[in-house]
């Protein structure tokens with residue numbers, strides 16, 4: 001009888017655990033190097049989602065975990081098609097009562113782009129946490145396993161609900177809207193220098209302190225459920241002596257939108273201004289962002305501006321904006337709100 005009770009209690013406990021789906025896309029968190037000290041010449045996207053889950057058995061104590069392999073690539077190989085597949089799958093999973101939260105494992109190089117995309121297209125207040133690592137799984141002091149555990153912890157937590165898509169590495173909780181990769185190699189690379197983190201994880205407990213003020217998830221105008229292809233949006237960079245052919249090439253190659261990473265507060269050379277004006281004439285939407293890395297690009301008469309979105313996130317928003325409108329005022333209002 002005692003055994004029976006114990007088993008029933010265990011079963012009840014398991015039922016009570018939140019269900020977290022881990023969707024794996026590759027990256028260094030699934031990377032393998034040749035030695036424990038190889039932290040730069042390893043191969044990203046090698047380990048399967050099953051191996052990632054097996055490496056952290058402690059996760060089973062806080063959640064019922066399931067795994068799905070969406071892709072297994074280094075994050076520079078993440079395409080619009082993968083973004084759409086991932087966004088749709090997350091919406092499908094979160095629409096059921098069987099999934100309480102989602103963790104996406106991802107390479108860190110373009111992680112903020114995927115996180116911001118999901119922040120704009122996930123239609124649920126359930127937690128979605130994007131996680132990566134800076135050291136491959138084979139490294140001495142690999143950071144992936146604890147980052148993954150923390151991501152599952154956040155995805156299982158009631159407190160994480162309604163905060164938009166979260167990014168967690170290095171015991172920090174970041175908002176997809178604000179966080180960016182700031183260092184090529186160090187573990188402490190994801191930062192939001194102006195807005196800061198939403199919180200941190202201490203001794204297995206999430207502590208939240210702030211929230212993003214920008215609209216996200218079910219508050220946005222975007223619905224990808226019927227979308228099979230995103231519009232082509234490219235980025236050109238500002239530098240001294242730049243020539244307009246960079247812009248012309250993007251237009252000739254079919255860019256429906258173009259982000260210009262301006263210098264300073266979005267300043268542009270005369271060559272870029274001329275190129276951009278002609279691009280607008282030929283139907284390409286131009287948004288000016290900044291190469292500086294932080295700060296808001298102030299509104300201007302001639303072109304739309306990206307608010308405080310860096311060029312790579314400004315691109316994500318313009319792709320989605322172009323799925324609903326070509327009206328500059330409406331697109332600008334998305335930059336002001338999201």
Ligand SMILES: NC(=O)C[C@H](N)C(=O)O
Pocket residue numbers: 026027028029044073074075076106107108109110132133134135
């Ligand atoms: N730390 C990382 O994950 C970097 C890797 N190259 C990637 O983005 O896939």
